[in-house]
Amino acid sequence: MTTEEMTFNDLPKAVAQLLDKISGLELSFNRLYEDIKKSPSRASEHIPMNIDEACEFLKMKKGTMYYHLHNRSIPATKKGKSYIFFKDELIKWAESGRTTDVPLTPEETNLALSKRVGKNTQTDISKLLRKK
Template sequence: MDYSNITFNDLPRVVAELRDEVVGMRQMLSRLQEENVQCKENTHRPMSVEEAAEYLKIPLRTLYMKLGNGTIPATKPGKRYVLYQDELDKWLECSRRNPVPLSDEEQNAAVLASNRRKPNNRTW
């Protein structure tokens, strides 16, 4: 239909077409969101140092050096390091030269974490 010459009598039909398109888009979005939720897996799983070196594709000695420096996020509950896949992914993204933009929630958390000041004596 040529939308440049819409008359007042054509409005109900045009509005009905638009409504059908919006309903179709809503259904498509909900279907895509359901598929996206189903595809997500739990990436917060503990890994050994050997698994982490294989995952990061770096030599084991380099990984131990970075763990000793504290550049790679890990915990050491006993004698061995425990690394988590999601923390390694975040570390990889943060150490990029061109970092991926943060989500709105992450940006808000970063701003709130950076603005911790002592209160001014005049405002007490």
């Protein structure tokens, strides 16, 4: 119904349509609000950790962690004698070290390994065995 065709007698019908649309928007808003409330926020991942907690989180040995700290390749803050790590920064650091977005399939891995220089193929191995 357009506004040009609307008369005073059509107002109750138009108000009912508006109420239906508003209740639909309200339901959508409530669902969206619940989804946002359930999802973890970025602020909740900005948790300070000591070196032991960071090593446990990254499943890394302490010596390896100190190696990365010495080379300044891992994000950390030093307050006094101890280092402070933040969980969200460690996650970003770990993700930045990826070589590929998707892991290679076994076939792709075998193909990449077979193209290596100096790799003995099956025919090369059989030639070597015949010479003996």
